[in-house]
Amino acid sequence: MILVGQYDSPYARRVAVSLMVLGIPYEHDTRSVFGDFDSMRKTNPLGRIPSLVLDDGTVLIDSAAILDWIDESVGPERALLPRSGLARREALQRIALACGAVDKIGGGRNYESLIRPARYRWPEWIARTTTQGLGAVQAMNALDWPEGPLDEAGITAGCALDYIRVTAPELMPDGRYPVLDALWQRLTARPEFQATGFSDYAVPRGE
Numbered sequence: 001m002i003l004v005g006q007y008d009s010p011y012a013r014r015v016a017v018s019l020m021v022l023g024i025p026y027e028h029d030t031r032s033v034f035g036d037f038d039s040m041r042k043t044n045p046l047g048r049i050p051s052l053v054l055d056d057g058t059v060l061i062d063s064a065a066i067l068d069w070i071d072e073s074v075g076p077e078r079a080l081l082p083r084s085g086l087a088r089r090e091a092l093q094r095i096a097l098a099c100g101a102v103d104k105i106g107g108g109r110n111y112e113s114l115i116r117p118a119r120y121r122w123p124e125w126i127a128r129t130t131t132q133g134l135g136a137v138q139a140m141n142a143l144d145w146p147e148g149p150l151d152e153a154g155i156t157a158g159c160a161l162d163y164i165r166v167t168a169p170e171l172m173p174d175g176r177y178p179v180l181d182a183l184w185q186r187l188t189a190r191p192e193f194q195a196t197g198f199s200d201y202a203v204p205r206g207e
């Protein structure tokens with residue numbers, strides 16, 4: 001199978017880390033969602049990442065749908081998301097906060113302030129999406145993140161935190177969110193995170 005999407009996308013990265021945690025081998029297609037837009041649209045009509053191309057040629061799109069397929073493939077004993085009940089609800093809540101923070105800080109603030117040409121930028125929108133993203137970060141910081149085997153909530157939180165810390169470091173200075181500092185340190189030390197690390201935010205900059 002082929003995972004399409006660079007690891008500076010926390011959505012692509014959470015799929016990559018999940019595949020590694022489960023020991024599922026994959027090839028990595030590193031086309032850029034911006035630089036290879038026309039080619040990317042042939043894989044996913046939305047022109048977004050991640051996609052997962054299965055061995056029979058089927059293309060799965062959207063990280064949640066891909067992770068759902070992975071969990072179903074490995075069976076309930078190894079699935080990374082609890083099957084039902086309170087544990088599932090709590091995990092989904094954590095995933096919603098982590099993905100929501102990325103949507104607002106990445107797809108909102110970063111795209112608006114880094115990609116959109118300066119003359120078209122809307123400061124109020126940047127402020128609003130930053131407030132929303134940081135609301136999710138603060139809510140995550142108020143939770144307990146017990147140590148244990150990597151599951152989908154932890155993987156998604158780690159990818160989101162690393163994305164925010166690399167692309168918008170001024171939003172998460174050391175010490176402001178101590179629970180998340182410790183969680184980020186613990187998770188990014190894991191081999192699956194080390195193997196999918198990134199330090200450059202490879203999107204075109206607006207004028």
Ligand SMILES: N[C@@H](CCC(=O)N[C@@H](CS)C(=O)NCC(=O)O)C(=O)O
Nearest residue numbers: 009010011033048049050062063064
């Ligand atoms: N809900 C989607 C979100 C995917 C997403 O936002 N991907 C970003 C990269 S992090 C992307 O493709 N952005 C380019 C665009 O939307 O034009 C998922 O979970 O896969």
